[in-house]
Amino acid sequence: MTYEEALSFIHSTEWQGSRPGLKRITELMEKLGNPEKALNFVHVAGTNGKGSFCAMLDSVLRKAGYKTGLFTSPFIEFFEERIRYDGEMITKDELAETVSEVKDACLSMTDPPTEFEVLTAIGFVYFKKKNADIVVLECGMGGRLDSTNIIPSPLLSVITGIALDHVAFLGDTVEKIAYEKAGIIKPSRPVLYGGKDKAAKEVIKAAALERGCPYYEKDHSALTCGKISLKGSRFGYKKYKNLSLSLLGTYQPENAANVIEAVEILRGMGYKISDKNLRDGLSDTEWKGRFERLRDYPPVFFDGGHNEEGVTAAVRTVKTCFGKKKINIISGVLRDKDYEKIASKIGSISDTVYTVTPDSPRALDAKDYAEVFTKNGKKAVANESFDEAVNKAYSASLKKGTPILCVGSLYSYPDFKKALIAADKNGTIGKKAKEKRIAKLMIAAVCILTALFLALNLILESGVFSSLFGEEIKYREYPPLGEEYFCTPDWEENIFEDNEYIKKDRLIHYSSNNVTLHLEDDDDFAAAGPIAQFFREHFNAIINGDHEAYNELLTDLYKNEYGEKAPFTMQKIYEIDVIDLNCVSYLNEGKANQINVYEFDVAYRIMDNNGTFRNNIMSDDKRAVRYFLYQYFSGEIKIFDIEEYKVMIK
Numbered sequence: 001m002t003y004e005e006a007l008s009f010i011h012s013t014e015w016q017g018s019r020p021g022l023k024r025i026t027e028l029m030e031k032l033g034n035p036e037k038a039l040n041f042v043h044v045a046g047t048n049g050k051g052s053f054c055a056m057l058d059s060v061l062r063k064a065g066y067k068t069g070l071f072t073s074p075f076i077e078f079f080e081e082r083i084r085y086d087g088e089m090i091t092k093d094e095l096a097e098t099v100s101e102v103k104d105a106c107l108s109m110t111d112p113p114t115e116f117e118v119l120t121a122i123g124f125v126y127f128k129k130k131n132a133d134i135v136v137l138e139c140g141m142g143g144r145l146d147s148t149n150i151i152p153s154p155l156l157s158v159i160t161g162i163a164l165d166h167v168a169f170l171g172d173t174v175e176k177i178a179y180e181k182a183g184i185i186k187p188s189r190p191v192l193y194g195g196k197d198k199a200a201k202e203v204i205k206a207a208a209l210e211r212g213c214p215y216y217e218k219d220h221s222a223l224t225c226g227k228i229s230l231k232g233s234r235f236g237y238k239k240y241k242n243l244s245l246s247l248l249g250t251y252q253p254e255n256a257a258n259v260i261e262a263v264e265i266l267r268g269m270g271y272k273i274s275d276k277n278l279r280d281g282l283s284d285t286e287w288k289g290r291f292e293r294l295r296d297y298p299p300v301f302f303d304g305g306h307n308e309e310g311v312t313a314a315v316r317t318v319k320t321c322f323g324k325k326k327i328n329i330i331s332g333v334l335r336d337k338d339y340e341k342i343a344s345k346i347g348s349i350s351d352t353v354y355t356v357t358p359d360s361p362r363a364l365d366a367k368d369y370a371e372v373f374t375k376n377g378k379k380a381v382a383n384e385s386f387d388e389a390v391n392k393a394y395s396a397s398l399k400k401g402t403p404i405l406c407v408g409s410l411y412s413y414p415d416f417k418k419a420l421i422a423a424d425k426n427g428t429i430g431k432k433a434k435e436k437r438i439a440k441l442m443i444a445a446v447c448i449l450t451a452l453f454l455a456l457n458l459i460l461e462s463g464v465f466s467s468l469f470g471e472e473i474k475y476r477e478y479p480p481l482g483e484e485y486f487c488t489p490d491w492e493e494n495i496f497e498d499n500e501y502i503k504k505d506r507l508i509h510y511s512s513n514n515v516t517l518h519l520e521d522d523d524d525f526a527a528a529g530p531i532a533q534f535f536r537e538h539f540n541a542i543i544n545g546d547h548e549a550y551n552e553l554l555t556d557l558y559k560n561e562y563g564e565k566a567p568f569t570m571q572k573i574y575e576i577d578v579i580d581l582n583c584v585s586y587l588n589e590g591k592a593n594q595i596n597v598y599e600f601d602v603a604y605r606i607m608d609n610n611g612t613f614r615n616n617i618m619s620d621d622k623r624a625v626r627y628f629l630y631q632y633f634s635g636e637i638k639i640f641d642i643e644e645y646k647v648m649i650k
Contacts, residue, residue: 003092006099007079010118024113025147028121031105035128036151039069041135042262043151045143045181046160046195048310052247052255052290053160053194054136057262060281061134062087064273069127069135071148073116076288076304076413083123085130098126116140120147144183153186156265157213159204160258161195161309178203190214190265194258216261223257224494225250227544229537230293230321231552234544240275241494242545242570244283249291249303250320251313256282289413291317294420295404298397302417304410308341314407318349322403323522326351328393330386330416331408332358332366339364340372342408347378351402354389355382358409386412386419394423401635485618486611495543495570501607504574508535512580531598534629534637535578539604542613545570555630555640565613572607575622596631597640616644 001009029036042057044050051072058070070084080089090098102121106113113121120140127135134155139146143159162178178200185191191208193201194217201217208215224236232246235253237260245252259282263273289304291314303314318327329350333339346353355369366382373380383389393404406416495501508519510532517532519525525533534553541549551564581599602625609619617623628641 001096001100001103003096006096009099009103010079010115010122012115021145022147022150024109024111025117025120025150027109027111028102028105028113028117029124029150031108032102032121032125036124038128039124039132039135039151041137041151041154042156042158042266043137043139043148043154043184044158044160045139045146045184046158047162047177047181047307048305048313049160049194049251049255049258050138050158052252052285052287053158053258053262054138055287056247056256056259056282056285058084058087058136059285060259060263060273060278061136063277063281063284064271066133066271067131069123069130069132069137071120071123071127071135072138073119073140074410076410077417081288082119083126085127085132090126094126095122098122098129101125114147117147120150139181139184142177142180142183144180146184149184153189154184155269156190156192156262157184157186158192158258158262159184159195160255162197162200162204174199175203179207182207185211185213187211188213190216192216192218192258192261192265194218194254194261196220216265218254218257218261220257223253224496225253227540227546227549228253228317228320229549230299231549234546236494239492240278241492243279244546245285246283247285247287247290248293248301248317249313250317252290289410294417295424298394298401299403300420301403301405302413303405303407304413305407308338308345311342311345311407314405315345315349318403318405322349323526325402327403327405328397329353330356330389330393330404330406331369332356332412333364333369333408334358334360334362335364336362337364339369343369343372343378344376346407347373347376349405350378351400352393352396353378353380354393355380356386356389356412358412359415360409360411386415387422390416390419390423394420486615487608487619489569489610489612491569493570495572498572501572501574504572504607506574506576508532508539508576508578510535510578510580530635530637531580531629531631532578535600535602538639539573539576542571543573545613553638555638558638558640558642568612569610571609571613573604574607576602576604578602595633598627598629598631600627600629601625602627 044054046053054070054072058068061068067086071082073082075081078089080092080095083090083095099122102118102125105121106118137148137151137154139148143149159181162174162181174197178197182204185204185207188211191204191213193204193215195201205215219238222238225233227234228250230248232244232248233250233253235243235245235256237243237257240260243256245256260278263278267273289302291301291303294300294302303317305311305314327349329346329352331346331353332355333342353370353373355366355373357363357366366384370380370382381392383392396402397404406412510517510519510528512528517524517528519528519532519536525536538550538553540546541553545568547565547567551559554564579601581601603622605620605622606614606617607620609617623644626643627639629637630640631637
């Protein structure tokens with residue numbers, strides 16, 4: 001059997017559709033010798049978050065040395081994504097071989113299996129053949145009557161959260177849906193609930209107690225989120241401090257906390273998973289379609305939020321990362337979703353919404369969807385295809401530098417990505433984007449070299465850089481102090497739990513044009529301008545111990561000269577003073593490729609300094625530092641030099 005023949009067999013119209021029930025899958029698995037009985041499972045159900053949870057747990061288990069199976073749905077871009085072993089998709093040859101093994105059993109059934117039941121059987125046969133140590137198994141829909149529920153007692157049953165979705169199949173209340181999800185709970189096996197809905201919790205907890213299961217739940221109050229940005233997030237949960245995630249989205253720390261709870265339960269069963277395995281597994285997790293960044297210029301993202309809760313999470317991420325800036329949206333939804341509520345959420349962040357009709361018989365027509373936005377005072381444009389929507393959104397975003405977000409359904413991912421690639425490669429928009437990206441890089445390189453030459457001359461010849469405190473500047477770092485001057489580094493410490501530090505003055509005192517602003521919240525920084533916002537991002541990186549975010553704010557020239565900052569712990573920075581001294585424009589002043597060089601005096605204190613970030617000041621000392629910033633014609637701001645004064649501020 002070829003790969004194409006295998007896919008044709010799986011997609012055969014003979015067993016299309018969703019028909020909940022375990023009778024057919026039970027018969028099919030018996031015909032195949034019940035391979036599921038030879039496997040260990042973590043069974044995962046939930047309305048939202050279960051895919052990300054499965055990906056994270058799979059990554060952690062692989063870091064711990066276990067050979068894992070991962071079964072998820074739906075696929076995002078390639079059919080083989082649904083079945084993975086040890087982090088790799090099932091190959092086309094392996095899929096064809098496995099389908100040939102289950103084909104006869106399927107064809108021998110009087111009541112033929114559904115497509116998802118066939119896929120479930122393929123997964124179980126494949127994982128047994130691979131001798132997987134643990135299979136992370138995601139439910140398709142619901143739980144009680146889902147074909148994955150054929151498995152015997154799992155190691156652990158997980159329900160990530162409950163919200164209204166698939167109401168035609170699962171029920172029209174949270175309690176009814178929770179009952180269906182709780183159907184995966186097996187007698188005497190541990191249960192983890194990670195959601196927030198109290199009504200759902202009571203249903204799940206009651207089901208667990210009725211079946212004699214140890215019941216666990218996530219402690220939402222123990223989750224502390226640090227910096228969340230387009231580079232990922234920092235967070236802490238219970239004893240675990242300063243954890244990092246590369247997955248974007250404000251909701252991902254919530255999913256990661258569920259994973260931590262699951263890991264603790266598995267440890268109690270004898271699975272050897274170290275703290276380092278946990279940290280590395282979370283940090284290295286990759287997962288498509290969940291606030292995934294697909295382009296940098298203009299910034300383009302895709303999020304598979306397909307119901308009110310999922311879209312709300314995506315909108316929250318946009319507001320966290322872009323503040324009050326409106327963005328362009330491409331969206332298509334299914335008619336059986338609560339599309340008016342979804343549109344209301346999307347409208348709160350949209351500049352223009354470009355609606356499309358998803359490839360589904362249940363799709364809401366793009367024109368009808370656009371009318372929902374326009375009747376609520378939001379600009380919306382209906383499109384015949386993803387190609388049209390992408391070209392229009394891309395063109396509008398290139399002019400303003402506005403981000404693009406495609407949201408509404410995971411099934412839109414392949415069409416959206418194909419349209420994006422087509423716009424890049426073949427369309428006029430793609431050519432313009434390429435030209436602008438190339439021009440940006442070339443001009444930036446020229447700007448850097450020219451501005452560096454002029455700035456160095458300015459430093460050496462004009463003497464303009466006199467000390468803020470009337471002292472001569474030394475253009476070198478202070479010699480490192482001995483280790484005896486510093487506290488012992490605590491890489492697990494969450495400084496936001498230190499009440500003494502929290503009481504400190506942690507504002508940024510920003511002085512410009514002889515006016516000092518005391519900056520605290522988003523509105524304060526937005527009003528103060530992009531330079532102030534740059535310093536906020538800079539100090540957030542230091543405070544959160546995020547060396548990767550810190551290094552992203554350095555020019556290549558700086559990194560070539562001094563190297564990148566090595567990992568450091570969270571830093572208890574306070575009494576932050578930023579004083580604007582000078583701005584000089586170089587290279588085509590007043591034109592599009594102008595570059596500005598800013599000078600600032602910066603000073604701050606570090607409570608309990610452990611020397612991992614800065615080893616030339618003792619705890620609570622304060623020394624002035626001269627910052628030189630480049631602001632490129634694109635608006636991007638980076639550090640090209642930092643120099644130390646010789647004086648210490650008392």
